[in-house]
Amino acid sequence: MPSDDHSVREALFRLFELLATEAPPERFEEVIRTALPDPADTASAALLDRARGLALDIHSLFARRHQREAGLAALVDTARELTLPYELDVLLKVITRRARLLLNLDMSWISFHDPAEDCSYVRAADGHASAITVGFRIPGTGGLGNRSRSQSIPFWSPDYLDDDGFPHSGAIDDVVRAEGLRALMSVPLHDGDHVFGALYVADRKVRHFAPDEITQMSSLGDLVSVAIKKARLLAQARDEISELELDSSRAMDFFSAARHLRETQSRLIDLVLRGRDLHELTTAAAGALDGTLLVRDVAGRDLAATGVVTALDEDELLKTVLDAHTERAPIRSAEGLWCCPAAAGDEILATLVFEPREAATDITAQLLRIVAQAVAVQLQVQRSAAAAEGHMRDQLFHELLSSSRYTPEQLAQRARRLAVDLTEPHVAVVARPEGGAQGKAVVWASSYAYRLSGLKTTDGGCIVLLLPGTDPGAAARAVSSELSSVLGHPVTAGAAGPITSAVTIVQTYQEARRCLDALTALGGDGATASPQELGFLGMLLSEQPDTVAFIAFTIGPVLDYDTQQCTELVRTLEAYFAAGSSPTRAAESLHVHPNTVSRRLERITDLLGAGWQEPVRALEVQLALRLHRARHTLRKGSAAPPHAEAPAT
Incomplete structure (x- = not known):
């Protein structure tokens, strides 16, 4: 083979080697230059130029293939990265x-x-x-x-x-x-x-x-x-899951609240069924509500409380109570107190006043409704118990006020079985409503008597009560006030007593009835009175006038002062009234200086009060002086004055 052919062949093999080793294109030009020592050899030059072109094409093809592979690899990496949950x-x-x-x-x-x-x-x-x-x-x-x-x-x-x-x-x-x-x-x-x-x-x-x-x-x-x-x-999906989780949380809260409400209602009703009193029921309810709970009747009196309501403003509370009664639902006042009526049908039995210890929750109103319902049931149970026992109590009181085949001892024993001790002081109250439903008044009287361990009956449109106590006037005022608020009409009440034996019940009742008749005759509808409060009129109305009590009530302090200090205040009073309320003429009859009479009258004012010279009080004082002198005369058998002569004071 000629040397030129040998050089061309070597150059071709060299190009193949460069392609195999992925050499850069510049190396291809170098191979061509060294393979053509004779520029006149055009055939070899054309062959090598064609080989170089093919080599460059092949190299470019490889480069594009590598670039495509790199791009595909990058695309695969990108696809892999895009599969992550971003x-x-x-x-x-x-x-x-x-x-x-x-x-x-x-x-x-x-x-x-x-x-x-x-x-x-x-x-x-x-x-x-x-x-x-x-x-x-x-x-x-x-x-x-x-x-x-x-x-x-x-x-x-x-x-x-x-x-x-x-x-x-x-x-x-x-x-x-x-x-x-x-x-x-x-x-x-x-x-x-x-x-x-x-x-x-x-x-x-x-x-x-x-x-x-x-x-x-x-x-x-x-x-x-x-x-x-x-x-x-x-x-x-995440939003839906979050919403589902929120719904699930709300559902769990709802079910938890519902379970709490159900358990609270069951616990409170169980207390009522087990015969627990209102105070124990209120204490359990306050624990469930987490705060201070107050139960008031329709007249605004406290029936039970678990503590002191610190933010209690009576005027603001009254407005909230009226709103709660109107809406028949729990209402929150401006001070943060909750008011909720405890009702049975259309009748409101009591009002719940609740002060939360912390901020009220969404179930506070629902809990208050449940507590109000339990309190209403408790009050209804008490009312039912009073009604169930009321027949026997009414029958006993009827026999006490009429001729009975039972002895007083037997009646007293029956009364003790009904939790009424007739050996303790009692007062009789006769109340006449001046309007309103009679049936409602009778129902109230049964509950009131049961609550105070007393007795009740009715007589000619009047409520007759036998209540524990020693102050008939206070008992009459309490009955009139509470019954008036229940009926919305005035109530006139007469009272008498106290008594400590079943034998005197009839007489005491008759005295209370005469006090009521006296109030009617005097135009005192809606007022209250007892024999002590009516003064000498009460003594005249009494079937067995207690002159000793009347004298002691009217001029007792003066009598006691004369006894203790050896003064002549009683004699001065007699001379003062005999002289037509003239201190000068009284001094002449007493043979003392007018200033002495003035000082004695001042002392009497200190003992009897500033109003003793008013016409009504003066009349009672004069009557008491005459009764005192008459009793002293009858007791001593002489007309001598009840007090020995004493030095002027």
């Missing part, structure tokens, strides 16, 4: 970064289309300088993105601002110019047949995108579309 905003940041690095570009961003405003807005961007930022609004006409969205295919330009192959938008051109971008590609993002956005990549130099690069970006757009859809579904 939040949408984080996912978009990952996508823009991966898209920019995939083709080694300067910038990338993602926009979502807003059909309502016919525009798109940037949701994420990477590699931006200042213009294309998150929130930038892209007009609905012009630009690559709108064209790729309308045609649903990738669209690119090697030099955007100088490309007239598509309609431009001034706003888009301004931001592209501000960012210094040249080459730009837009890939549509699909959700089925719907295009919801676009993925953009851009470079700050002129660049012709190869078909492989366009294919890679199109494949990336498909992956991004799936990833965004998955992220949205994941976010929706």
Whole structure:
């Protein structure tokens, strides 16, 4: 073989070796130059030039294949990264970064289309300088993105601002110019047949995108579309899970509250059924409510309390109570107190006043309703117990007030079995309602007598009560006040007593009845009175006048002072009234100086009070003086004054 052929063959093998070792193209030129020592050999030169061209083509093919493989590998890595459960905003940041690095570009961003405003807005961007930022609004006409969205295919330009192959938008051109971008590609993002956005990549130099690069970006757009859809579904699922968890939490709270309400109601009703009193029921209810609980009757009196209500303003509380009674529901006052009526049907039996220890919860009102219901049941049970026992009590009181075949001892024994001890002081009260329902008054009287361990009956439209106590006047006032508030009408009441034996019950009742008749005769409807309060009129009304008690009640302090100090105040009183209430004339009859009489009268005022010279009191004082002198005369058998002469004071 000629030496030239040998050189050509060696050069060809050398080109094969360079291709096999993936040497750079510059090495190919060096092989050709060294293989042609004779430039005149055109045949060898043409052969080597053809071999070099083929080698360069093969090298370029290998380079493109390697680039494609690298792009596919990067695309696979991107797909793998997009499968992670990102939040949408984080996912978009990952996508823009991966898209920019995939083709080694300067910038990338993602926009979502807003059909309502016919525009798109940037949701994420990477590699931006200042213009294309998150929130930038892209007009609905012009630009690559709108064209790729309308045609649903990738669209690119090697030099955007100088490309007239598509309609431009001034706003888009301004931001592209501000960012210094040249080459730009837009890939549509699909959700089925719907295009919801676009993925953009851009470079700050002129660049012709190869078909492989366009294919890679199109494949990336498909992956991004799936990833965004998955992220949205994941976010929706998370929202639904959060909502379900919230609903579950609410349901658990509801069931817990319902269980607490049910257990509280069961516990309170159980206390009522076991015969516990109202105080124990109120204490248990206050523990369930976590605060201070007060139970008041319709007249505003406390029936039970678990402590002191610190924020109690009676005027404000009255308004809240009226609102609660009107609404038949728990009402919260401005001071933070809760008021709730305890009702049985249309009748309000009591009012609950509750002061929470801490801020009231959503179930406070429901708990108050349950407690109010339990309190109403308790009061109804008490009323029923009183009614069940009332027949026997009424029968006993009827026999005490009439001729009975039983002895007083037997009646007293029957009374003790009904928790009424007739050996203890009792007073009789006869009350006449001046209006209102008679049946309601009788029901109230039964409950009132049962509550105070007394007896009741009715007589000619009047309520007759036998109650424990020693002050008939106070008992009459209490009965009149409470019954008036229940009926809404005035109640006139007469009272007498006290008594400590069943034998004197009839007489005491008759005295109380005469006091009531006296009030009626005097026009005192709605008033109360006892023989002691009626003065001498009460003594006259009494079947067995107690003159000793009348004298002691009227001038007892003066008598005691004379006895203890050996003075003549009683004699001075007699002389004063005999002289027509003239101190000077009284001094003449007593043979003392008028100043002495004045000092004695001042002492009498200190003992009897400032109103003893008023006409009514003066009449009672004169009657007491005459009764005192008469008793003394009868006892001593002489008309001598009841007091020995003593030095003037």
